[in-house]
Amino acid sequence: MASVLSRRLGKRSLLGTRVSAPSALADGVLVATQIPGLQTDLGRVSAHTVPREDGSCMPSAEESSQAARSGWRVTATNLPSCHFQVLVTYNGQECAGLVEQHNPLSDKVKVLLPEQGLQACWRAQDVRLAALQPPILPAAGGPGPAETLQRSVSSNIDVPKRKADATVEMDEMVAAMVLTSLSCSPVVQSPPAGESASRAACDPWKESGDVSDSGSSTTSGHWSGGSDISTPSPPHPAGSPKYSSEALSSPQADDGFETDSDPFLLDEPAPRKRKNSVKVMYKCLWPSCGKVLRSIVGIKRHVKTQHLGDSADSDQRKREEDFYYTEVQVKEEPAPEAAAATSPTSASAPIIIQQALAKPEALLVEQPALEPALASSALSQSAPSSFWHIQADHAYQALPSIQIPVSPHIFTSISWATATSTLPSLSPVRSRSLSFSEPQPPTPMLKSHLIVASPPRVSIGTRKVRGEAKKCRKVYGIEHRDQWCTACRWKKACQRFLD
DNA sequence: GTTGCCGGGGA
């Protein structure tokens, strides 16, 4: 069992995954560099990098070897301009930091927090790329080959894999930067026009997280669940009738949308439990408003400006503000049904997100809870692949069992060789459903939905006709069950004595 | 009743 456990842990490992991270090179050339590990001094870090003429840094060969031995890999290059700015959750707050080092072995990222003046390690999945460094025009004599001008995926920060789409990636970076600036400010009373902008900024960011998840479905690269706790969502437009009825659920719809795709994206819901905290929000009680904000200052300002009139400055007016909002405790459990329940009225956001999304699989994931009509069509296309992929879960039948015991029967090894050689002819029968399968990883979300939407099963007439050959049971007998082939032991089609 | 194995589910 320990071996199984180790396998599962290995499956979740982020080793080898790469992410394109921006450096100070505006031309997009990313240089993977390495410096000795376990350094805490920025000065030392910079001292071990060799500046290049294009502004990037290259480690000396000696340093690279040391880094390889230490297991720490450098994610930042020159200092300070080459550091990746990331967002981490520290003491419940989202802080901007600079990635110093990343240890792929322990999957930890060493982040320097300038504001706190400290340095700490986070898990790679808890570190989110925040913003681009100010771009620097490419040097005339910079990296020579033209292909290096492409934004190559080279810097080795081992975070969940993301799709290597250059344009989308840049959009995500810009969006992250905008989002970062938004998150630093208190409640923003953004006008509707600004709201759409902020949403547009938010959505690619969300999408980036999803993409990083979907890159490897088994990774726990849950895109840092602490984000929605510390990052205020853009406020709803004041007085919007859309939020009049389901005022309380509106933020949940947003939050839910932000995360409700996760149970479908992720195999393991465990990391999500951190989101189950109760969050206090403030709901406007003005008739037909129902606006919900995250800060008391914001809701007071909202009531004053939107409903009581900004000119009201008397004490009575100020006291009135308190009557028009109430404190609401919102459990941050990303309940999918909550998102689904608000789908008809709050569908404006998903539409924007749909436009922002460039990846159809992410779109598929986002749709079902919020756009049932679109979801059905999308599911109808994706259903067969995922469903039939599930059907192929007995693929081991096509593989010879390695654990063939040393059998006293003289023909064991011979028949085993026969079984191995005849496997290709067998596979069409065994994995009959694979013909429907596309080379696409199954999405857990689709699994749950497609059980209902699955096409009718292949006729049970395909049941394998009993062959003439003796099977392990007959050959070895029930008393020597340990000598059976694995398939026979599992009551599957015998792999040792093929027909 | 025995045997082969499909489909489903637990770990």
Next chain:
DNA sequence: TCCCCGGCAAC
């Protein structure tokens, strides 16, 4: 993915 087992069809 491994492993087990209920249940069904062929024998």
